Amino acid sequence: MTLFSSKAVATEKQSTNYGCIAWDKKTHEVKHYVEKPSTFVSTTINCGVYLFTKVIFQILSETYRNNQQLYNDAPSTFTNYDSGFSRENIRLEKDVLSKLGGTGQLYVFPMDDKFWTSIKNPSSVIYANRHYLELYRMYHPERLYKQTDSKGPTIIGDVFIHPTACVAPSAVLGPNVSIGQDVTIGYGVRVRESIVLGSCVLHDHCCVLYSIIAWNSTIGPWSRVEGTPNDPDPNKQFSKIEQDSLFQDGKLHPSITVIGNNVSIPGEVVVLNAVVLPHKELGSSSKNQIIL
Secondary structure: OEEEEEOOOOOHHHHOOOEEEEEOOOOOEEEEEEEOOOOOOOOOEEEEEEEOOOHHHHHHHHHHHHHHHHHHHOHHHHHHOOOOOOOOOOOHHHHHHHHHOOOOOOEEEEOOOOOOOOOOOHHHHHHHHHHHHHHHHHHOHHHOOOOOOOOOOEEOOOEEEOOOOEEOOOOEEOOOEEEOOOOEEOOOOEEEOEEEOOOOEEOOOOEEEOEEEOOOOEEOOOOEEEOOOOOOOOOOOOOOOOOOOOEEOOEEOOOOEEEOOOOEEOOOOEEEOOEEOOOOEOOOOEEOOEEO
């Protein structure tokens, strides 16, 4: 059994947010595995991608039976397990991988300096989009939009535009923008550090910054949809986004604005640091809110 790993954290503190691996650099055998340890173990972390042989089914079966026996013998033990855990659940990292470390059955495939990031919140999606576009530029430049004449939109940095999208020539896109299928972008629109998914309509002179706009949504003319970037420390190699939760002390963190699918935003309003759930029609501006 093999798990993919990455030396993808900059600090010992960050490593405790992931599954940590202590391994033999010569044989690649995993000697010790701990999921989200309370103290520092290693800066080599689990990427969440696995390659198993058929033996895994036998191990899962044994783990299931052991969990059932544990529940029958001492049901109170399960009160200390993860929230939402039941007797039918098997936690791959804690119940399986942790026990396989040091047995000669678990190995690691190090990804070395290849890019990897977890996707746990909107900020990490924008961050990943930026790096995917960078990889396009390095290895598949034909996938990025090329400004060939003055009749097309103004492009800054890395921008992907689906061939079916319709973009007005006076729009300004980039850097780090992905435009999905059948999207319509009007005159004078500004989009930066954002993802606009399929069949959205961005009306004339609206502005979208650090945001994710889901399918079939509409942004009215002269409206502004903006989030707050939460980037890792650029001076630390392999640094990751620190904040995983949307909330702190009951308050919404300033973060990327997310517009759910089939949302209608009227003209001349501002949506800042907000999360709008699907199928909503806004009537006014919104700031630091989750609109249910």
